[in-house]
Amino acid sequence: xxxxxxxxxxxxxxxxxxxxxxxxxxxxxxxxxxxxxxxxxxxxxxxxxxxxxxxxxxxxxxxxxxxxxxxxxxxxxxxxxxxxxxxxxxxxxxxxxxxxxxxxxxxxxxxxxxxxxxxxxxxxxxxxxxxxxxxxxxxxxxxxxxxxxxxxxxxxxxxxxxxxxxxxxxxxxxxxxxxxxxxxxxxxxxxxxxxxxxxxxxxxxxxxxxxxxxxxxxxxxxxxxxxxxxxxxxxxxxxxxxxxxxxxxxxxxxxxxxxxxxxxxxxxxxxxxxxxxxxxxxxxxxxxxxxxxxxxxxxxxxxxxxxxxxxxxxxxxxxxxxxxxxxxxxxxxxxxxxxxxxxxxxxxxxxxxxxx
Amino acid sequence: xxxxxxxxxxxxxxxxxxxxxxxxxxxxxxxxxxxxxxxxxxxxxxxxxxxxxxxxxxxxxxxxxxxxxxxxxxxxxxxxxxxxxxxxxxxxxxxxxxxxx
Numbered sequence: 001x002x003x004x005x006x007x008x009x010x011x012x013x014x015x016x017x018x019x020x021x022x023x024x025x026x027x028x029x030x031x032x033x034x035x036x037x038x039x040x041x042x043x044x045x046x047x048x049x050x051x052x053x054x055x056x057x058x059x060x061x062x063x064x065x066x067x068x069x070x071x072x073x074x075x076x077x078x079x080x081x082x083x084x085x086x087x088x089x090x091x092x093x094x095x096x097x098x099x100x101x102x103x104x105x106x107x108x109x110x111x112x113x114x115x116x117x118x119x120x121x122x123x124x125x126x127x128x129x130x131x132x133x134x135x136x137x138x139x140x141x142x143x144x145x146x147x148x149x150x151x152x153x154x155x156x157x158x159x160x161x162x163x164x165x166x167x168x169x170x171x172x173x174x175x176x177x178x179x180x181x182x183x184x185x186x187x188x189x190x191x192x193x194x195x196x197x198x199x200x201x202x203x204x205x206x207x208x209x210x211x212x213x214x215x216x217x218x219x220x221x222x223x224x225x226x227x228x229x230x231x232x233x234x235x236x237x238x239x240x241x242x243x244x245x246x247x248x249x250x251x252x253x254x255x256x257x258x259x260x261x262x263x264x265x266x267x268x269x270x271x272x273x274x275x276x277x278x279x280x281x282x283x284x285x286x287x288x289x290x291x292x293x294x295x296x297x298x299x300x301x302x303x304x305x306x307x308x309x310x311x312x313x314x315x316x317x318x319x320x321x322x323x324x325x326x327x328x329x330x331x332x333x334x335x336x337x338x339x340x341x342x343x344x345x346x347x348x349x350x351x352x353x354x355x356x
Numbered sequence: 357x358x359x360x361x362x363x364x365x366x367x368x369x370x371x372x373x374x375x376x377x378x379x380x381x382x383x384x385x386x387x388x389x390x391x392x393x394x395x396x397x398x399x400x401x402x403x404x405x406x407x408x409x410x411x412x413x414x415x416x417x418x419x420x421x422x423x424x425x426x427x428x429x430x431x432x433x434x435x436x437x438x439x440x441x442x443x444x445x446x447x448x449x450x451x452x453x454x455x456x457x
Contacts, residue, residue, distance in 0.1 A: 008395035012388050063370040063380055075388065298368065 009077020103213035128205035160189030180249030184212025232260035272356035281348040321352035
């Protein structure tokens with residue numbers, strides 16, 4: 001596959017996705033509003049299923065969500081074939097001088113069964129099974145929020161700023177743990193905003209961690225370690241961390257895993273320490289619920305739907321956290337999380353504190 | 357590779373008739389190819405004009421030669437032929453077993 005054809009092929013998919021995000025989504029939303037007005041009451045989830053599932057506009061919307069993503073990864077100009085053809089050449093991006101000191105991979109690491117059971121986001125082989133998996137994931141993530149375009153990283157900057165502004169004064173050399181750090185996109189803003197902090201990123205996927213460590217090494221960041229570990233069993237010492245964070249991790253694990261992760265983060269936080277997670281949870285209405293239950297199915301993210309059913313506040317309190325708060329998060333300064341006319345994730349900040 | 361999943365899983369369906377799902381996939385794949393081809397063509401025409409090998413006016417007014425037109429006509433014929441619902445080889449008549457028993 002020639003480079004220019006790959007770029008053009010992906011540009012087509014992004015152009016289609018943007019129109020899906022705005023035009024098709026808004027059309028369905030408007031239909032439901034009109035139907036609710038006609039009925040004289042808000043539509044319930046079952047009403048929306050009955051109303052929309054036979055609707056050709058919804059069927060095309062759903063088909064496109066599934067297949068634009070499929071083509072993005074596995075089509076003739078997909079990320080997977082593009083990267084696989086160039087494995088040797090691209091693998092150079094996974095190494096850098098000093099990367100080895102920032103990376104700790106486990107020998108004979110066994111991936112959890114739930115993690116292997118589905119190729120998340122429709123990335124063939126998942127984000128962990130081949131040398132270029134982390135590079136494929138990184139490239140794919142650039143267009144996860146198509147309306148933000150090149151500003152995608154700003155989402156993570158905004159979250160890190162919010163966290164560091166709201167958890168109170170951290171020690172200068174605070175210990176920060178980023179759970180499910182992937183290729184380090186969520187970790188980077190913390191190392192930039194808290195330059196003296198001692199940061200650990202853990203993830204299951206070695207190819208992602210290699211990319212994260214290489215990027216940190218190229219940036220010359222000291223006091224950072226990317227370790228292959230399960231967020232449910234991080235290997236961190238009890239009461240060793242001032243702050244635990246994650247971004248888009250909660251919806252990628254089953255309920256039992258989420259409970260174990262909350263218990264793990266509680267025990268490794270210092271008294272008075274905070275855990276702050278960014279994920280998808282606060283849904284405005286039954287239409288949102290319908291759309292994101294569908295997304296969960298169509299995008300190979302089966303645990304997202306289960307997360308919507310969980311009382312996360314109660315789960316956090318059950319392991320001992322207090323001051324648990326769930327608040328809507330604006331991924332861009334121009335977005336009002338209560339009112340938006342296009343498809344977007346229901347970003348939610350989950351903040352909780354270990355008693356002092 | 358991922359067309360049917362690693363375990364041979366069938367794709368999710370969204371239309372009443374799963375054939376429609378497959379036809380949509382063909383249309384979208386062709387549209388993707390058309391976008392790539394048009395992108396290449398635009399690049400090529402821009403480079404030709406920049407290097408003054410061909411002027412934009414020539415590109416706008418040039419038409420196919422006789423041979424090229426014949427090739428386009430053959431393409432149109434092949435498309436129509438594919439839609440004519442006729443067998444391209446002699447098939448067995450419905451009574452063939454009776455006839456030759």
